[in-house]
Amino acid sequence: MSKQFRIQRTISQAVVAAGGFITVDLPRGYDYETLYLRLTGSVQVTTAAASVRAEAPCQAIQRAEVIADGRNTIFSAPMWYATLGKYDRDLKQVQTSRAITPPTAAAIATYPIEALGVIDFFTPDGERPKDSNFRTDGLQLLQLRLTFGNAIDMFVAGAGVAAFVNCTVEISTSEIVELVDAATGQRTNPVLLKKVSFQELTVPSSNVNQEVRLPAGNMIKSVVVRTEGATTLGEPSTAMINNLIAASGVDVRVNMRGASLRGKNNDDFGYIQSGYYVADFTRNGGVQARLSELWDVTNQAEPKITMDINGGAGYKLQAVVTEYLATGG
Secondary structure (H helix, E strand, O other), X not given: OOOEEEEEXXXXXXXXXXXXXXXXXXXXOOEEEEEEEEEEEEEEEEEOOOEEOOOOOHHHEEEEEEEEOOOEEEEEEOHHHHHOOOOOOOHHHHHHOOOEEOOOOOOOEEEEEEEEEEEXXXXXXXXXXXXXXXXXXXXXXXXXEEEEOOHXXXXXXXXXXXXXXXXXXXXXXXXXXXXXXXXXOOOOOOOEEEEEEEEEEEOOOXXXXXXXXXXXXXXXXXXXXXEEXXXXXXXXXXXXXXXXXXXXXXXXXXXXXXXXXXXXXXXXXXOOOOOEEEEEOOOOOOOOEOHHHOEEOOOOOOOEEEEEEOOOOOOEEEEEEEXXXXXXX
């Protein structure tokens, strides 16, 4: 049997550039379990805003992407997902942890901020989490791209003005070194490739059949939907989704009222951020996902979620999809 050990290291520290982006080259050679993002620093409010947003300071990083060989995007999602939407980790602890440290007020002052995000390649709630570790020793290039927002995005702005002060993102890794077995000359191989993608739609009016097309051709684990705008524009809202269906033709996997789905999420995960809805096709309320129950859409042309949704000017929804590709191991 091959042997393994884990290495954990901080590989880079980048300055947050308001409205800009950075690309960081990641080391290759080992199997990636997780990338950790630690946003830290301060925000200076020079003209008072109306209030602090619920997910602050996640708005400082609008999107994180992991790209292999310059063309294959294996992770693309906003910071809210990496910080507050990681239901497959133990979200029961989020309320008492420092997953986010938002500004304490919107008045003129300087406030410390922090957000801790995770980009998982392994499957935290799987029976054998390492099955989807991301093997990098055959890659020519592996990069993390971060797209930044503006400091005022953390606030319901009004006439507010704000700026980042000494804000940085620390990038750390957890990697597995898989050793060749001395007797067989072989090592174990990941059997799945995990991909996370997201899309954003405007919802300008109410619609009983609002569709979001899901990626076809692989196996889907979950869809996490975030809605915003029903109460305060830009804020997550529980007042938009009346019903949600996940289906491909007559293959219906979820058909629940929005409030019932959120209630089930609370029962299953203990905590879920207001305005988030999780449809996981491999979880039954236990602590582990059964990847044998992935929604197989390899031969289906039109998987989608369909929502009865309340809309209006400035209303939006975002959907983050986690899917797996069988690699053969």
